[in-house]
Amino acid sequence: MKQLLVFIRKEFYHVFRDRRTLLIMFGLPVAQILLFGYALTSEVKNADIVISDQAKDANTAKIISKIKSSSYFIVHEEQLAGPAIDAAFKKGTIKCVLIFPPRFGDDLRHDGKASVQIIADGSDPNTAKTLVNYLSMIMLNYQQDLAGGGGAPIGIIPELRMLYNPEDNGSLNFIPGVIALIFMIVCATLTSVSVVREKELGTMEILLVSPFHPMMVLIAKAIPYLVLSLVNFTFILILSVGFLDIEVKGSLLLLFAESTLFIITCLSVGLLISNIASSQQAAMLISMMGMMLPTLLLTGFMYPLENMPLVLQVISNVVPSRWYYLIVKAVMLKGLGFSAVWRETLVLAGMTVGLLSLALLKFKTRLE
Amino acid sequence: MAEQVIVCNELTKRFGDFYAVNKITFEVTKGEIFGFLGANGAGKTTAMRILCGLSYPTSGTATVAGFDVYRQQDQIKRNIGYMSQKFSLYENLTIVENIEFYGGVYGLSRAVIKERSGELIQTLGLEKEAKKLVGSLPLGWKQKLAFSVAIFHRPQIVFLDEPTGGVDPVTRRQFWDMIYEAAASGITVFVTTHYMDEAEYCNRVTIMVDGKIEALDAPQALKQRFQAANMEEVFYQLARSAKRSSD
Amino acid sequence: MDAVVLDGITKTYADGKILAVDHVSLTVKRGELFGLIGPDGAGKTSIFRILTTLLLADKGTASVQGLHVVKDYRQIRKILGYMPGKFSLYQDLTVHENLTFFATLFDTTIEENYDIIRDIYEQLKPFSDRRAGKLSGGMKQKLALCCALIHKPEVLFLDEPTTGVDVVSRREFWDILARLKSMGITILVSTPYMDEAGLCERIALIQAGSIMQIDTPDNIIHSYPVRLYAAKSANIYGLLKDMRDNASVESCFAFGEYLHLTLKEDSGHAVTELEAFAQQKGHTGIAVKEISPGIEDTFIRLMNQKSQ
DSSP states (O other), X not given: OHHHHHHHHHHHXXXXXXXXXXXXXXXXXXXXXHIXXXXXXXXXXXEEEEEEESSOSHHHHHHHHHHXXXXXXXXXXXXXXXXXXXXXXXXXXXXXXXXEOTTHHHHHHHHSEEEEEXXXXXXXXXXXXXHHHHHHHHHHHHHHHHHHTOSSOOEEEEEESSOOOSSOOSHHHHXXXXXHHXXXXXXXXXXXXXXXXXXXXXXXXXXXXXXXXXHHHHXXXXXXXXXXXXXXXXXXXXXXXXXXXXXXXXXXXXXXXXXXXXXXXXXXXXXXXXXXXXXXXXXXXXXXXXXXXXXXXXXXXXXXXXXXXXXXXXXXXXXXXXXXXXXXXXXIISOOOHXXXXXXXHHHHHHHHHHHHHHHHHOOSSOO | OOOEEEEEEEEEXXXXXXXXXXXXXXXXXXXXXXXXXXXXXXXXXXXXXXXXXXXOOSEEEEEETTEETTTOHHHHHHHEEEXXXXXXXXXXXXXXXXXXXXXXXXXXXXXXXXXXXXXXXXXXXXXXXXXXXXXXXXXHHHHXXXXXXXXXXXXXXXXXXXXXXXXXXXXXXXXXXXHHHHHHTTOEEEEEOSOHHHHTTSSEEEEEETTEEEEEEOHHHHHHHTTOSSHHHHHHHHHTTOSOOOO | OOSEEXXXXXXXXXXXXXXEEEEEXXXXXXXOEEEEXXXXXXXXXXXXXXXXXXXXXXXXXXXXTTEETTTTHHHHHHHEEEEOTTOOOOTTSBHXXXXXXXXXXXXXXXXXXXXXXXXXXXXXXXXXXXXXXXXXXXXXXXXXXXXXXXXXXXXXXXXXXXXXXXXXXXXXXXXXXXXXXXXXOEEEEEESXXXXXXXXXXEEEEETTXXXXXXXXXXXXXXXXXXXXXXXXXXXXXXXXXXXXXXXXXXXXXETTEEEEEESSOXXXXXXXXXHHHHHTTOOSOEEEXXXXXXXXXHHHHHHHHHO
């Protein structure tokens, strides 16, 4: 036991004396949170929109006034037909076109639902997506106004000619993804590098030759990173709440418990990589390519999984961060309890047990 | 007077307040085998890097093959060959490919490369191995081949940084045969080594201690001056007084 | 009982394509300072790793202090001290932290076995708060030795401890080894430097995975079968070439300031014959004498015999 403690202390020395490790450990989360939180948010302001109101009734007038009063759009009211719209988009003077059909108000009154057409500039999909979302929200808001005034429930169905992302796309959704990404980098990369460094130094030979149990080497390597990652997690939460105005809606305890589980998953991945890699560079490369890219691409926080080819959707199921992402989103953003995420937790726990046993099993008590 | 191919005058390299090389002055004559000895950290590697055009001195002057180490690094590189124990050849290229690559780097024409590589492979007796990967050769062969490649472009000077480390005694001597031969053909050989018996093979030897040259003479003369039976004793007497040492 | 026994050990790499160790058998007696002498790639490191339970041999058996290297590997790991060839400690830990770490790893403390490392550690003490990465080569090597000794091992394995270290530090290191031996520790040390062979009690000359000879350095030197001559002249390379062309010379190679020669048939007045030959070739400053061979001469002779 004393050996384990001394070993862990040594690992802390390594971390705190290496500027590079410290930077990855604590600098990276700050950079990523700020980057994803501010720079990469998809918030758009004062976008030029052309509204072609062919109905000109009370309903459309109200909706248009709502759009005008939001800070998102600069409204140009014009009657535009097909070719003129194309030309305006090509010139780049407008970002979005909203067309109310002639029978909009009638449809709404008689059938309880009506369509509008939204055309967005697909060459800038992120902005397009955001603008569409804003418009949808405004319509929804108007619907709620109408419903609140009594009468039959009505619906406005926006018909889109561009990307459609059902989810709201602010920094809110990035945060759980960024957390998963940070854990993958910090835990998987740093643990694998720290084990491989011992191989390069030749100290691994001494560790193996000592009476210290080889498996304890792995445990001693993993514990400091687990502790540091939890500290890191707290740090990220404070940043998110303090700077990005994100509210943690669910139980903090559950959030930490689930995060601990995911950190162990990442540590197992790191230990597994350290078995394969023989140099620090190789370990770094494998963790970056093998872990970071899937986390970025197949977790669903950068690119919606629903829009991906089936093959990728299937593959995404084996990416641990995908499950963690779902859990954090549910707990942190939606305020759901364990009953809502037990399935995801089970999948993640299964993966962790599998990866960890594989890492321990593969760890050699000899050099070959 | 014989032609001087390396001329150093008060050459100094300073890192902060640390004088890695401290006012060294020496000359190397064309065709000479010049041994450059020193304890770990005495400043050998730093001095050698300056002379190879890889780093600038802090002060002092030096010319290598007639070119200035401050202004004419490119010309220096074109006129020297370099080989070390650590860096030699590409393990995953064949012998012929390695030769062709280095020949190409030094801008030799295809015809010249072809002719010389044929000769080289024949002299080394590697006809059968010519198409084998260098990685599969024994260490001794690799070192001999690396030396041949280092002088393939017929440089005026060849720098050898511990070329025989860990090599077996027979190959080590074959290697020295090659050095003698190169020197006889007019190539100046500038060599560092940890084997003191190899110091005896040099025409002249310098021994660096703490960044300075403490001795520079023919091995025979040094042994007389220090009343030592061999070069190891000479080296020991000088290096024992070293204040500093590091890797 | 012998401290180390190797019996018919064979080790290959790359699915049998590379033969690293070829039927090596040797024994090291208790308390002996035994040297494994050979160039890089001779198989020294593989033998060390098999003995320190880090590698499994393909064939043969080996034991350390009577413990089997495969079956009893856990017990062996408690009683051996090992300094691997590329061992470089934790550069970012201080001297004291490194030593404490290794002491705890072997379930002991610096104080408990201080006697054994006192002589070496006293020299390191002024630097005990310095990071290992900032130490000189010789100091690093001493610290590494302290770390290998801290649990008072019964057998000490040192894989090329003096490679790349200058003459001054090498001498000091061998002085330390002699002291450790006097404390009763069995030491198995490898080196590519032939001149260090004489500092061992017994040595094995190893080349290309197999052992050429095992004996005391004196016996090995005395077993040199022919007379050995040394010759020099003002133009040593010219003399070397001429001597190789001489039909009566069996072998001739450079050796320090002299050439070392053996003759095919020794008439008894070889010195005068060789002098006359050199003079006839026009050499000046000629000196020829009979000398007693060293380990390196034997090594070269054995290697040449093997390759024929």
